[in-house]
Amino acid sequence: MTYQSLEQVIADPLFVRADLDLRRGRHIGADYDPFLFDFLTAAKPFLDSFYGRYEASLLAREEGYFYLLPDRLAIPPPLGQRKLTAMDMLVGQSLALMRIDPKWLETNLRIPDMAVIGLLEQILGEEGLLRFIPRRRGRDVDQDARKLREAFAVSVRSLERQCFIKREGRGETAVIRPLAAIMRFADPVRTSGELDVALQSLIADGQIAEGSDDPDAESDA
16 A cells, blocks of 8 residues: 555554554564554554654565664654563574574474574583573572573573464474564674574673673663
8 A cells, every 4th residue: 555644644544553663672574464564564664753753763674574773862762662581582692593594494494493403502601601590509400491491481481472483283392483673683794694593602702792891791682
C-alpha cells in the first residue's frame, strides 16, 4: 500500500500493532512478521518524523528488520529504554556468530541450547564464562552448571521477547532460531573484514557494553 499522509498511516489497523511492538523494544523483521515489516517499509517516510517527536529514530537494517532507537541525549527517553544484561549480550553475540556459520545454515538455523553454551565455553573458557553468573565462594561444579543453565534460560527469554530469536520445540528437543535482528549484536564490528573472526574477538574480550569491560554492566538495547 502507498500512503499519502501520516493520518493514513495511523488509520491503518497495522499501525497499532507495529507501534506497540516498537515501543516494547521489539524488532520487526521480514522473517518474523512480514505483514508488519511491509507496513513499516511503506510507512517509514511518515513515521520518521512521528517518532522523532519522541526523540527516537525508526531504524531499518539491511538484513531486513526495523527497531526504535532512543536518542542517547534524551534524559529520560520519552519512550523508555530497554537494558540487556551481560549474559544477554554474550548469548546474542554468540547467536549472531552462529547465524553466519555454514554449519548451522545446513540445519536451517535451528541451534540447540547446549551448542550455544558450548561455543561460549570454547571462546571464553569455563572460568571466563562462569564469571558472568552469580557464584558463591568456592567451587561447586553441579551448582555452577545449574546456575549457568538458569542464567542462559533467562537470557533466551529476554532475547525472544525482543524478537531477536524464536524458540521452537520443548524440553531437550528445544532449539533456538536466530532471526535477522540478531545481527544487531554484530554492530560494533560490522566494518571488520572478517565478521566471524571479529565477533569471536568481541566475545573473547568480554565487550558487553560500549566503553565498558565490567561483566556486571548493562547495555542499552
